[in-house]
Amino acid sequence: MDDAFDLTVRTAVYQHFATTGRSPTRDATAQATGAASDRIISDAYRRLFAKRMLVPADDFTSIRMAPPFSGVETQHRVTVGTTAYFANCAWDSFGIVSALGGTGDVASRCEQTLEPLELHLTPAGPPPSAWLFHCVVPASKWWNDIVFT
Amino acid sequence: MLFFRSEDALNEWCTAHRHPRRPTATLPQLWQMAVAWYANRLSPQARRPDANEIRQIFARIGLTDPFWDPQADRF
Numbered sequence: 001m002d003d004a005f006d007l008t009v010r011t012a013v014y015q016h017f018a019t020t021g022r023s024p025t026r027d028a029t030a031q032a033t034g035a036a037s038d039r040i041i042s043d044a045y046r047r048l049f050a051k052r053m054l055v056p057a058d059d060f061t062s063i064r065m066a067p068p069f070s071g072v073e074t075q076h077r078v079t080v081g082t083t084a085y086f087a088n089c090a091w092d093s094f095g096i097v098s099a100l101g102g103t104g105d106v107a108s109r110c111e112q113t114l115e116p117l118e119l120h121l122t123p124a125g126p127p128p129s130a131w132l133f134h135c136v137v138p139a140s141k142w143w144n145d146i147v148f149t
Numbered sequence: 150m151l152f153f154r155s156e157d158a159l160n161e162w163c164t165a166h167r168h169p170r171r172p173t174a175t176l177p178q179l180w181q182m183a184v185a186w187y188a189n190r191l192s193p194q195a196r197r198p199d200a201n202e203i204r205q206i207f208a209r210i211g212l213t214d215p216f217w218d219p220q221a222d223r224f
Contacts, residue, residue, distance in 0.1 A: 015191070053197070067190075096187070108152050112158040112161050112165075125181075131152055132156065133173060133176065133178070134153055134159050140219055
């Protein structure tokens with residue numbers, strides 16, 4: 001029963017992000033899923049975090065991360081159609097475009113020089129570029145602290 | 150998980166922040182990673198790849214360093 005409800009909650013959260021570019025409030029998720037109380041939604045958020053599908057905000061009133069979507073502003077901005085999004089990281093900026101059909105624009109920066117990066121992505125991938133992707137945390141430890149990763 | 154303009158910029162950032170210099174991916178490799186992880190993320194059937202699938206994805210993309218192994222014990 002929890003699994004089916006968790007899927008409903010997850011779907012509602014992702015649909016909200018995809019449609020609006022922002023995190024749903026807990027009330028919005030409750031309304032979208034027909035949940036009778038905030039507690040039911042918070043419990044579902046906890047289970048989905050354990051399954052590595054969502055990262056709730058500390059107070060459980062919103063979603064910090066629904067990978068690739070970010071519930072908070074970051075330097076990784078994505079536009080698909082007329083909707084603007086924030087990504088959790090460089091990887092997720094490409095991930096939002098992929099999740100939403102494969103065509104969109106990424107705006108980010110070089111973390112050292114702060115030079116802007118602007119890319120138009122298509123299903124064929126990014127245009128030719130010498131820019132690099134780097135991650136400090138090895139794959140085996142990504143979820144030890146996914147926000148830092 | 151960040152973007153860098155060049156190897157020099159990355160090396161300067163690692164030194165300045167005392168972070169280890171890790172293997173990098175090109176932007177075409179990053180796109181393949183994004184597609185493998187997220188292309189069906191809005192589907193109700195979406196799930197994270199398991200450890201074996203992650204290894205296969207990275208191997209297919211050409212990222213074979215143990216850094217990318219989800220069960221590596223070297224780090």
